[in-house]
Amino acid sequence: MALRELKVCLLGDTGVGKSSIVCRFVEDNFDPNINPTIGASFMTKTVQYQNELHKFLIWDTAGQERFRALAPMYYRGSAAAIIVYDITKEETFQTLKNWVKELRQHGPPEIVVAIAGNKCDLSDAREVPEKDAKDYADSIHAIFVETSAKNAINIDEVFTEISKRIPVVDGAGGSSARSFKLGRQTSESRRTCC
């Protein structure tokens, strides 16, 4: 079975839940007292998609303003970016739009963009209507899902949608998507934890 390595970065304001999404995806775990990310953290997870294995090389960036200048190191060469906002904080949706602009100007031209409206378990405190976010995502041809890292809603789905949008042909993603044959199937791996 062919193995493809897909570099994916997470972008978005501090506190929106980027690390929590990654921890839920990789470890199926949620820590309500998780610390803000310093710099960035790296994790991997391999999942089967159709007749391929997709190894996600996940760079979880720090959302605090003082780390913003580091982001290009992580979105450069990425096959996909997951831009996260918090559905209970309108200003995080504005920040998301700034990330989309930056990716369009400086990111890889073929990068797959996924928008995740996180903390959908807190819909009583919602500030960003789902339809507004979906319409915006459609206007930029991005994947859109509302997620809850806390309640494990739509977390695997974000990555499955990314897999669906990655071209099937070998080498399509340049350095961001490398393919090779595997003698045996791998399951899951992790290098650093949040």
Ligand SMILES: Nc1nc2c(ncn2[C@@H]2O[C@H](COP(=O)(O)OP(=O)(O)OP(=O)(O)O)[C@@H](O)[C@H]2O)c(=O)[nH]1
């Ligand atoms: N209710 C709820 N809380 C969440 C959810 N996801 C994350 N949180 C909480 O939101 C806070 C921030 O989560 P993080 O995952 O650290 O956010 P981050 O975007 O990685 O933040 P930075 O590392 O500073 O960029 C933590 O208290 C989490 O427990 C969610 O889906 N629902």
